[in-house]
Amino acid sequence: MDRLPPKLRDLDPTIHAKRRAALLKLTSGMPIVVFGMGSALGAGTQSHGGMRFLTGWDSHESSALLLLKEGSSRLLLTSPFMVPSALAAVADLSPEYIPKLLWPQTVADFLTGQAPALIGVDEMPLKIYRDLASHLDNGLDVTSRLDGLRQIKGSAALDVHRFGAAICDTLFAALPDAIKTGRRGSESQRILEDLARQHGAEYCRSWLTLRPQADHPRYWPEETEKCAEMGDQMLFGVALTVDGHWAHGLRTGHVGSVPSAIIDLHKQVEMALQLGRAALGPGRSISDAVKTMSDAVGTSNGVANGRDTTSFRAGHGLGLTYEEPGLTAVFAQTFGAYPEPLPKDVGPILEPGMVLELHPNLFVDGVGGAALGQMFEITQTGATPLLKAPLELVPLK
Numbered sequence: 001m002d003r004l005p006p007k008l009r010d011l012d013p014t015i016h017a018k019r020r021a022a023l024l025k026l027t028s029g030m031p032i033v034v035f036g037m038g039s040a041l042g043a044g045t046q047s048h049g050g051m052r053f054l055t056g057w058d059s060h061e062s063s064a065l066l067l068l069k070e071g072s073s074r075l076l077l078t079s080p081f082m083v084p085s086a087l088a089a090v091a092d093l094s095p096e097y098i099p100k101l102l103w104p105q106t107v108a109d110f111l112t113g114q115a116p117a118l119i120g121v122d123e124m125p126l127k128i129y130r131d132l133a134s135h136l137d138n139g140l141d142v143t144s145r146l147d148g149l150r151q152i153k154g155s156a157a158l159d160v161h162r163f164g165a166a167i168c169d170t171l172f173a174a175l176p177d178a179i180k181t182g183r184r185g186s187e188s189q190r191i192l193e194d195l196a197r198q199h200g201a202e203y204c205r206s207w208l209t210l211r212p213q214a215d216h217p218r219y220w221p222e223e224t225e226k227c228a229e230m231g232d233q234m235l236f237g238v239a240l241t242v243d244g245h246w247a248h249g250l251r252t253g254h255v256g257s258v259p260s261a262i263i264d265l266h267k268q269v270e271m272a273l274q275l276g277r278a279a280l281g282p283g284r285s286i287s288d289a290v291k292t293m294s295d296a297v298g299t300s301n302g303v304a305n306g307r308d309t310t311s312f313r314a315g316h317g318l319g320l321t322y323e324e325p326g327l328t329a330v331f332a333q334t335f336g337a338y339p340e341p342l343p344k345d346v347g348p349i350l351e352p353g354m355v356l357e358l359h360p361n362l363f364v365d366g367v368g369g370a371a372l373g374q375m376f377e378i379t380q381t382g383a384t385p386l387l388k389a390p391l392e393l394v395p396l397k
Contacts, residue, residue, distance in 0.1 A: 005163055005200030005201075006156075006159055006160050009056050009089075012154070015156065016055055016056050019054055019149060020068055022149055023142075023145070023146060027140075029070055030069075030117040030142075031068070031069040031111050031116050031117070032118075033066070033116045033121070033139065034050060034051060034065070034067075035051075035120040036051025036059070036064050036066070036120050037059075038062055038064070039060060042203055043246075043322035046321055046325065047120030048321070049244075050119050050120050050321075052320045053149070053150055054146075055075065055093055057075065057093070057095070063124075063128075064078065066093070073094065074110065075093040075095040075096070078097075079097065083097050101131075103128065103131060115140065116139040117139065118140065118142065118143070119141075121136060121139075144325075147325035147326040148326065150320065151327060152354060153353045154353070157245060158353070160243050161242075161245050161247060161318065161355055161375070161377070162386055163242050163247075166199075167196050167199045167200060167201050168196075168249040168375075169249075169389045170195065171238050172394070173389065174191075175192075175396070178192050179210070179396050180228060180397060181227070181228050181229055181230060181397065183227060185210045185228065188208060192206055192238070193205070200242055201240040201241060204239070204240040205219070206238045207236070208224050208236050209234070209369070210224070210227075210229075210232045211226075211232060211368075212233065212368075213233065213365075214233040214234075214363065215369060216335070229255065231255060231256055233255075233369065234254060234394065234396055235371050236250065236394075237373060245320060246321070247375060248359075249357075249373045250359045252266055252394065254394075254395065254396065256396075261367050261368075265362060265364065265369070266393055268296070269372050271296055272296035272314075273374060275293065276289040276290075276292055276314070277289075277374070277385070280356070280378060281350060281378070281383065282350055282352055282378060282380060283350065285346045285350070286347035290342060290347065291342065293314045296360065308364060310335060310362075311334050311362050313333045313335070314361070315358040315373075317355065317356055318355045318356065326348060327356065330342075351378060355375065355377055355378075355386075357373055357374070358374055358376060359372060374387050
């Protein structure tokens with residue numbers, strides 16, 4: 001690794017305090033209660049992104065509660081073992097271990113009878129919520145207001161996303177060495193995910209499909225045990241974080257000679273990606289890109305045309321959450337027994353500083369699949385790709 005991964009707090013030491021001040025302004029000075037899971041659930045939690053945005057703190061496998069009002073803030077930790085790290089990382093928040101049994105009184109003392117603004121409470125474990133319900137039930141959920149603050153990334157945050165994108169590129173370049181005939185897919189995943197961590201990713205999760213006809217994303221060891229064989233298609237997706245900021249990409253390859261039908265399918269998905277990029281730009285709706293890609297892969301209204309084709313959603317927002325709030329809902333999930341139609345309402349209007357992942361894909365029974373994923377930063381002039389890896393089919397042996 002040429003350099004250490006960037007840390008947002010080092011790049012802009014006052015950024016989290018500025019974000020908290022902006023949120024307090026949006027909530028007219030109401031006392032704010034923010035719940036956040038740690039990062040251990042990876043892409044499976046939304047509340048961690050909110051906590052990380054406001055504090056920079058990661059409680060990993062435990063959870064935390066931020067109590068915030070004008071001139072005062074407290075960070076309650078559920079694990080005493082997290083206190084030394086928290087004191088070193090976020091001393092300005094007065095982090096302290098408070099047993100969950102004492103949270104109700106602590107929250108009551110903080111609120112002094114005022115109705116709170118609430119963020120992340122929908123992911124709060126039921127036992128904690130029940131204990132705090134008498135203080136929270138009259139609160140106002142303002143998560144959407146925080147979501148609005150999160151959509152536009154500043155220069156420091158964009159630098160961290162770019163670093164994560166470079167790690168993704170390193171993994172894509174390593175695919176021919178990591179995926180070989182006779183090697184189990186799960187072993188290839190471990191090699192690639194370890195490589196991501198060696199280059200500065202704090203978290204990395206991949207999916208790897210190796211099949212004569214690629215069918216859908218395969219994540220877990222029990223579904224990636226198959227060894228690579230000549231004639232297999234390869235679909236590889238990676239999602240990782242650097243200082244909490246997500247980077248993501250997908251590439252398609254083939255073991256041995258490539259059938260013409262697979263070449264054609266790959267070209268169709270690549271064209272969809274290029275058309276999607278062309279539809280991204282400041283002042284335009286994200287819906288334009290979603291509809292354009294849907295038309296290009298033949299999934300009218302987000303649903304595959306015919307029972308012999310399927311696809312999953314064509315992208316999402318990226319930020320401190322894998323599915324960045326406010327930027328993701330327009331990308332309908334079209335996979336599975338109950339595919340969603342594309343929303344009829346116009347999606348968010350793009351602005352410089354937004355970060356998106358577009359990954360058009362298509363699976364055809366009897367042929368196989370293709371998927372390509374690219375990170376884009378919205379700029380004043382359009383959409384800049386953050387991944388440099390070629391989009392061509394990756395040759396494997």
